[in-house]
Amino acid sequence: MNTYIEGILILAGINLMAVLGLSLLTGFTGLFSFGHAGFMAIGGYTSAMLTVKFHWPFIPALLVGGLVAALFSAIIGKVTLNLKGDYFCIATLGFGEAIRLILDNVQYFGGARGWPGIPNYTNLWNVLGINLVAVLVLANLIRSRHGRNMIAIREEELASQIVGINVFKHKITSLMISASYAGIAGGLMAHYMTFLQPKMFSLVKSTELTIIVIFGGLGSISGSVLGALVLTALPEVLRSFSQWRLVCYGLAVIIIMISRPEGLLGGYELTPSSMKKLYNRLRLKKQAGKQGLEGGDIQ
Amino acid sequence: MNILELSGLTKKFGGLTAVGNVDFKVKKDSITGLIGPNGAGKTTIFNLITGVYKVSEGKVIFCNKNITNKEPYQIAEIGITRTFQNIRLFKRLSVYENVLIACHKNASYSILDSILMMPKYKREEKQLKLQANELLEIMGLSDRRELIANNLPYGLQRRLEIARALALKPQLLLLDEPAAGMNPDETEQLMLLIDDVRKKFQLTVLIIEHHMDLVMGICEEIMVLNFGCKLAEGTPYDIQNNPKVIEAYLGVEG
Ligand SMILES: Nc1ncnc2c1ncn2[C@@H]1O[C@H](COP(=O)(O)OP(=O)(O)OP(=O)(O)O)[C@@H](O)[C@H]1O
């Protein structure tokens, strides 16, 4: 395959992994985070340390990177998820920036100048495989009682408690799974770029992930997939007229948000059965339209 | 036997005493009414029982266990569920999903079971779905199961909220003005439904209501609250003939 396209697909896949995690947290549990780049950084540096300094194989290193990110998220969650209001969102923002600043000063990892020489283990096939597993895990989780409880919390927190849902426990579970996805994405990134630098994980990165989730549609896994593909590919495709690149990107996001505030696929999933339903509904509408002309008003 | 006992229950909001030193007992298997003028503190009592508000003083005792100041989700686990005066459904979800979510306590599979699609997950999930459908059937909501909850007519939204509460198989059901906004016909139907559901699920029901014919019609025992304090309690007959109650409701000159 054309290495240029392959590169874009790998980047989209890495973004997708982090976006899927954020989708669970923001799209399905209703919690906004502006620190997911921080979890990516933790996963990235952890897994790179394991492969470079301890010569671990790739996949276990990735998983441990995800695990460590999840542990960090558990600490933030423990402190802030009990509080009412936007403390959590603000805490994640502070956390993301703090992680970056700390890494700037850790000479063991090369500090602010960066850390070259990480082995190139990430390729299209393992990115694809990992994302496939990630989507399946997420889909199964969302369709279980645990996932439904998270959705319930997003919809109406007090009512969730009244029907016996332990809101704190479900929020922290969602956060930990979400952070582990971001951590794995960070590991994939480290072993694709073969280079890590703290500024790769700035607030801009966290915001980009949130934009993708909202663009794709809150509460939709397929929307997140579509969003990650479109919004990673778009800046690359537009690279040829570079000065207008970010303007076009911004315009695309704004147009979608104005014409479809719920995002591309907000609340809907593209599955074979849902496409069939949609097709049937469209057909019925067409028929109803024809009958309406003859029948006049009924109600 | 008493299923619920409030002793010296007090709730203060700053300087305002919304509920003051209320002692009250609810008999098991009864339908008990809680009435009083607007702002008397009825909803606050529900919020105290269900842990939505923290109690300032006093105790809530359920089946001889002290449950004061537990978290709302723990109260639900213990066996008390409620509806809200201003309906709180999962508005953007379907009727069916509203009930299915609330059925969650009747399954025990873990997150890992669901991710790996273990037999336990499949078996229990099937069970939950059956149960949700059965509840919709009982509550007469089957034909609207795919409708978005927010699009239901008002009366049916109240019904759905009761269905959702029943999904937890509670022992005590708290209804906060279930007939609010209903016409006399719907109110009558609701009365029959509440009585029916109570027998079917072997429930105790504590009900806040302003429709006096509903309260007097189905309650065996009534407590009257006024300015946060207990004004009277007794059978509907006692209450209707209690001069203090008549005074509180109609006001008195001089
Ligand atoms: N969260 C709160 N903060 C401050 N005051 C409150 C709060 N909740 C209730 N109150 C006050 O407590 C008093 C009792 O309110 P409550 O809602 O319990 O009355 P109610 O008997 O349910 O009335 P209604 O029949 O109108 O529903 C009112 O004066 C109300 O303003």
Ligand SMILES: [Mg+2]
């Ligand atoms: Mg009230």
